[in-house]
Amino acid sequence: MRGAGISEVVGKTIGNKRDRTLASSSIPAGPLSPARPRRTGRRRLDFPEFVLGASLLALLGVAVVASWQHRRKTPAPPAVAPAPASAPIPASLEDDEPHSLARARADYERWREQMIRWIRGDDGGVGQAKRLDPAAEARFLPPIEAARACLQRHLHRGVTIDALEPVGFDRAGDGVAIDYRATVRSPYSLYVVPAVPVPIPADGPPPYIRTLPYLLLSHFLPPGYLHDFGKKFLVLPANQPLSFRWRVERARVVDGRWKILLAAPALLQWDCSFYAAELMAIREGNPLPLHLAGDRCLEPDRRAYWETVNGFLFHYDSVWGVPGAWALGYAARAQAMLPPSPLAGWVARNPILRLEAVRPVSGACVALARYPAATDWAGPILAPARQLAPRDAEFRFVQAYRDLAEARNRAIDGFLRQRARFEADRNKIRLPR
Structure with missing residues (x-):
């Protein structure tokens, strides 16, 4: 009984543990199966699985070796160069602007206004x-x-470009308008000189006053006009840089070129x-025509002025019988006008210029010298003209200068007319400048 009691107690204890285990699991309760021994450590790989893995590794090795041998036999393809950037559009260096005498006249007026602003100190913020x-x-x-090629065509001959920099641009239709800062220099100084009409005194002999508008006081200006050298303005000293603003008003791509x-x-x-535009401006009565030139061009014009004035006064005094012809004697004027060096030779060849006697009039003014008859070497030559009636003599004197003016x-x-034809031909044939 005692042994049976122990077995019963043990059985009850084992049964209670099994009931608690089955109750806590989702497996329905059933007859208790014998427990399988629990394996410890890594699972042993079966033979079929081992064969499959080894085959895959062998195939991978064969593929790597074959790829390597193929790369050794096949030459490498040439390296592909990077795509080049878009090539710049070429430019035309020819003169592609329209030309006409009317455009030259309009450009001259714009240039004159620009030069006046420059003289007053307005440089356009360049x-x-x-x-x-x-x-x-x-x-x-x-x-x-x-x-640069376009600007060089618009510059005075001899002026060279040191630098040209764009400082702004605007869209202009299918093209652009560009502002440049140009820096230039010249081997000689350049001046601006105004062209003015000859001053006519309020009083004086009628022949003198009537003749002044017909005098040719310049090599190329219309009659009665002269360059006022006393008011010339130095724009560009020799070999000195000068910067100014210049504008390309329209540029665009035409036929694949700028x-x-x-x-x-x-x-x-x-x-x-x-x-030509300056001459047109003078004829139109422009109040202040301007001329740009260097000393080498202005000096002949200055000499032409003094030669014309001296010839006019000599002719006038001779025709009217030197004494009393003009309030300020020609001999005194000649002494002031002619350069000192050739004065002696001039007087030696022209005895009429010798001052016999001079009396002062109102301070520094010099009155007409008294010429003895012996020194009037032109008297016999001009005797027929002096014998004319005053009205006929005046007519002949004025008419002579009027013919020169015409x-x-x-x-x-x-x-x-020649310049108008030339400007029209420039649109047909691009002539080099």
């Missing part, structure tokens, strides 16, 4: 302007070589077209 970004310049603007189709006049522009006007007319 000193404060900054250069454009090079990337924007390369993308939107024509090559700088085209602008072309400058229209440009504004440059500050130092002067050519035969502007000379010849000068005809020459100017011919030059303007």
Whole structure:
């Protein structure tokens, strides 16, 4: 009984543990199966699985070796060069602007107004302007070589370009308008000289006053006009840099090339077209025509003025019998006008210029010298003219200068017609400048 009791107690204890285990699991309760021994450590790989893995590794090795041998036998393809950037658009260096005498006259007026502003100190802000970004310049603007070639055509001969920088641009239809800062220099000084009519005194002998409008006081100006050298303005000293603003008014791509189709006049522009425009401005009564030139061009014009004045006074005094012809004697005027060096030779060849006696009139003025008859070497030659009636003599005297003035006007007319044809031909045949 005692042994049975122990077995019963043990059985009850084991049964209670099994009931608690089955109650806590999802497996329905059933007869208790014998427990399988629990394996510890890694699971042993079966033979079929081992064969499959080894086969896959062998195939992978064969593929790697075959790929390596193929790369050794096959030459490497050439390296592909990177795609080049878009090539810049070439530019035309020819003269593609329209030309006409009317355009030259309009450009001269714009140049004259620009020069007057420059003389008054208005440089257009060229000193404060900054250069454009090079990337924007390369993308939107024509090559700088085209602008330099165009500007050189608009400059006075002898002026060279030191630098040309874009400082701004605007869209203009299918093209662009560009502002440049130009820096130039010249081997000789350049001046601006105004052309003015000869001053006519309020009082004086009628022949003298009537003749002044017909005097040719310049080599190329119309009669009665002269360059006022006392008011000339130095624009560019010799071999000194000068910066100014210049504008390309229209540039666009035509037939695959950049072309400058229209440009504004440059500050130092002067050519035969502007000379013709100056003559037209004088004839139209422009209040202040301007002329741009160097000393080498102005000096002959200055000599022409004094030669004409001296010849006119000599002719006038001789015809009217030197004494009393004019309030300020010609001999005193000649002494002041002629250069000192050739004065002695001039007087030796022309005894009429010798001062016999001079009396002062109102301070520094010099009255007409008294010429003895012996020194009037032109008397026999001019005797027929002096024997004329005053009215006939005056007519002949004035008519002689009127004929010279008409010849000068005809020459100017011919030059303007020739220049108009030349400007029209420039649109057909691009002539080198």
